[in-house]
Amino acid sequence: MTSELPTTHLKGVGSNLAQKLTKLNIESIHDLIFHLPHKYQNRTRVVPLGELSAGMEALFCGQIEAASVVYGRRRSLMARISDGTGWMTLRWFYFNRNQQQRIKRNFWISGFGSVRHGTKSLEIIHPEYRISADEPDDITADSLTPIYPLTEGISQTKMRDLVNQSLVYLPDLEDYLAIESLTESLPNLTKALQRVHFPSDPKSAMTLMQGTDPAQKRLALEELTAHHISLKRYKRKRQKRQSPSLSAGFAQTSQFLNALPFVLTTAQKRVIAEIETDINQQLTMQRLVQGDVGSGKTVVAAAAICQCIGAGYQAVVMAPTELLAEQHLTTFKQWLTPFDIKITWLSGRLSAAQRKSALDAAASGTAQLIIGTHALFQDAVEFSQLGLVVVDEQHRFGVSQRLALINKAAPGVVPHQLAMTATPIPRTMAMIFYADMDVSSIDELPQGRKPVETVLVSDTRRDELIHRVFNACQAGRQAYWVCPLIEESELIQAEAASKRAEDLTKALPNLNIALIHGRMKSDEKNTIMRAFRDHKVDVLVATTVIEVGVDVPNASLMIIENSERLGLAQLHQLRGRIGRGEIQSCCVLMYHSPLGKTAQKRLSMMRSTNDGFKIAKYDLELRGPGELLGTRQTGLQQLKVANLVRDRDLLKQVESLGKVLMTDNPEKAKGLVDRWVKHAERYADV
Numbered sequence: 010m011t012s013e014l015p016t017t018h019l020k021g022v023g024s025n026l027a028q029k030l031t032k033l034n035i036e037s038i039h040d041l042i043f044h045l046p047h048k049y050q051n052r053t054r055v056v057p058l059g060e061l062s063a064g065m066e067a068l069f070c071g072q073i074e075a076a077s078v079v080y081g082r083r084r085s086l087m088a089r090i091s092d093g094t095g096w097m098t099l100r101w102f103y104f105n106r107n108q109q110q111r112i113k114r115n116f117w118i119s120g121f122g123s124v125r126h127g128t129k130s131l132e133i134i135h136p137e138y139r140i141s142a143d144e145p146d147d148i149t150a151d152s153l154t155p156i157y158p159l160t161e162g163i164s165q166t167k168m169r170d171l172v173n174q175s176l177v178y179l180p181d182l183e184d185y186l187a188i189e190s191l192t193e194s195l196p197n198l199t200k201a202l203q204r205v206h207f208p209s210d211p212k213s214a215m216t217l218m219q220g221t222d223p224a225q226k227r228l229a230l231e232e233l234t235a236h237h238i239s240l241k242r243y244k245r246k247r248q249k250r251q252s253p254s255l256s257a258g259f260a261q262t263s264q265f266l267n268a269l270p271f272v273l274t275t276a277q278k279r280v281i282a283e284i285e286t287d288i289n290q291q292l293t294m295q296r297l298v299q300g301d302v303g304s305g306k307t308v309v310a311a312a313a314i315c316q317c318i319g320a321g322y323q324a325v326v327m328a329p330t331e332l333l334a335e336q337h338l339t340t341f342k343q344w345l346t347p348f349d350i351k352i353t354w355l356s357g358r359l360s361a362a363q364r365k366s367a368l369d370a371a372a373s374g375t376a377q378l379i380i381g382t383h384a385l386f387q388d389a390v391e392f393s394q395l396g397l398v399v400v401d402e403q404h405r406f407g408v409s410q411r412l413a414l415i416n417k418a419a420p421g422v423v424p425h426q427l428a429m430t431a432t433p434i435p436r437t438m439a440m441i442f443y444a445d446m447d448v449s450s451i452d453e454l455p456q457g458r459k460p461v462e463t464v465l466v467s468d469t470r471r472d473e474l475i476h477r478v479f480n481a482c483q484a485g486r487q488a489y490w491v492c493p494l495i496e497e498s499e500l501i502q503a504e505a506a507s508k509r510a511e512d513l514t515k516a517l518p519n520l521n522i523a524l525i526h527g528r529m530k531s532d533e534k535n536t537i538m539r540a541f542r543d544h545k546v547d548v549l550v551a552t553t554v555i556e557v558g559v560d561v562p563n564a565s566l567m568i569i570e571n572s573e574r575l576g577l578a579q580l581h582q583l584r585g586r587i588g589r590g591e592i593q594s595c596c597v598l599m600y601h602s603p604l605g606k607t608a609q610k611r612l613s614m615m616r617s618t619n620d621g622f623k624i625a626k627y628d629l630e631l632r633g634p635g636e637l638l639g640t641r642q643t644g645l646q647q648l649k650v651a652n653l654v655r656d657r658d659l660l661k662q663v664e665s666l667g668k669v670l671m672t673d674n675p676e677k678a679k680g681l682v683d684r685w686v687k688h689a690e691r692y693a694d695v
């Protein structure tokens with residue numbers, strides 16, 4: 010196919026530019042055709058200032074009413090502009106003398122930028138702009154402006170030119186989904202691609218911006234089907250692999266379960282049975298256990314581990330953070346040493362000699378259970394007879410990362426695989442992103458849990474809350490103070506948290522207050538979390554880094570600032586850090602008034618339920634899967650056009666298309682996967 014030609018075949022592409030393009034996974038002209046705009050800018054209309062709202066990207070034009078340099082926390086140049094319908098502020102943190110002289114009262118300024126809430130009005134920071142003495146003539150564009158993902162050294166203009174050149178090869182493309190009735194109502198592949206790259210029809214502007222245009226639907230259908238097939242194929246491939254049957258180990262599991270100090274929930278029993286059925290067979294288990302925070306996933310994993318060890322094989326537990334791994338170590342030691350099970354700890358903090366002895370134990374088989382962070386398993390660890398790999402907090406890992414982890418953990422052999430996540434995934438989404446796994450749900454909490462009480466408090470009452478923290482700590486409890494800042498930047502978040510820690514230290518001189526944030530080294534973070542766990546710290550001021558499952562039962566109070574800006578799934582995860590002990594816990598959602606309608610609804614939702622599934626479902630509808638699955642979900646970020654919430658209606662079709670293609674047309678199925686999921690597929694071939 011001529012579209013398989015290398016990019017150097019295009020005008021203006023030398024080896025240098027071709028090299029840069031590979032950073033975007035673009036190697037051929039075909040790849041360029043499928044390098045889709047990730048959004049559009051609407052420069053076809055000047056938005057009257059009175060119609061602006063936060064979150065919008067807009068073409069604006071207005072007359073400068075006042076401009077001056079202001080000295081707040083950071084020096085900035087501000088211009089207030091108006092157009093008769095309303096006004097807003099433009100703001101520059103970086104500016105030179107020349108700019109300062111040109112941005113002056115009575116001049117006209119027009120341009121483009123994203124609108125956000127400022128201190129006094131809506132504002133645009135660092136807009137693209139032009140100054141003129143008189144009201145400018147028409148500044149609008151004829152059609153939507155597609156915006157492409159870029160890499161260093163390639164501009165939008167260049168990218169647009171390259172895509173434009175590539176579209177000549179459109180007729181070469183094979184339309185894999187040209188299957189009778191299944192895609193009939195949507196435009197064909199060529200039309201769809203043309204429209205998303207060159208949206209010339211002004212009528213489709215709205216739908217394209219929203220991502221609901223039939224052209225986008227058509228491509229989303231391809232993309233989702235490709236991902237679905239890729240995982241299915243991966244599953245099939247692995248299913249053909251043999252893993253050891255662990256049926257001989259069940260006596261060990263029974264012993265373990267009988268010795269537990271609590272009664273298992275019905276859901277736990279059911280999931281344990283599902284896992285048992287899997288690992289009794291010689292086919293590789295690939296099971297995901299999802300269950301709300303505190304639903305008791307660890308004990309379920311422990312049951313499987315016992316069976317594995319009882320059958321004479323080794324088991325591995327991987328956690329995303331050192332602290333969580335350490336917590337597992339403590340739990341498993343407590344549970345399993347009575348049965349004489351040998352546990353080995355693989356930590357970044359081991360001395361060279363300790364590490365060597367741990368590795369030796371794994372290789373010789375004297376270690377029966379090996380616990381550590383996933384990072385530690387990325388170096389070659391050898392096992393004598395590995396039977397089971399448990400991955401905790403699975404949602405922290407993307408699809409490809411997950412596959413890579415398992416492959417690295419056990420080169421050569423295929424252990425059974427058990428993943429655990431506290432992020433509930435609706436069935437439809439699981440179908441696409443966990444199609445290579447079977448899913449079990451622990452949909453019930455152990456009896457006798459005191460649900461966390463949740464209250465909403467305006468941030469004008471901060472002093473009262475400080476007092477409340479004081480009281481809790483006086484009574485021997487501990488508290489979290491979370492300040493997730495609105496800013497994307499970790500630096501600014503860290504600054505805000507530091508500032509809050511300082512304030513609290515001043516206000517509460519008798520308490521030990523510690524700070525933890527994402528810019529600290531992981532060693533530092535671990536030390537602080539450990540101190541908090543051991544009650545050497547009363548109040549932990551944190552950004553959202555504490556989200557992942559650390560168990561400090563004595564912490565009974567959590568204050569979350571700016572709660573209205575956080576996703577519900579994230580709030581729920583945060584809140585899950587408390588309510589882990591006997592004490593009645595309280596979560597205070599601090600907000601900044603006035604609360605919008607949606608914000609009010611969302612926060613009341615948090616107040617009215619502790620059910621993670623309900624919350625996740627609601628959040629999914631409001632904000633999309635990125636929030637639910639976490640931004641680190643690399644697998645999801647690779648989606649080019651599809652959006653699992655917006656395109657929910659396609660999922661049924663995806664399933665049937667997947668089936669048809671895989672059974673009747675394996676060649677087409679492969680072509681589709683190669684087109685959309687090159688990288689994931691590479692893992693599948695390992």
Ligand code: ADP
Nearest residue numbers: 271272273274301302303304305306307308455
């Ligand atoms: P998560 O699902 O969030 O990982 P854990 O496995 O850490 O939850 O369990 C939370 C706590 O509940 C642990 O202290 C665990 O020992 C306890 N637990 C688990 N199952 C039960 C049960 N059926 N009854 C009472 N407590 C339980």
Ligand code: MG
Nearest residue numbers: 306307401558
């Ligand atoms: Mg857990």
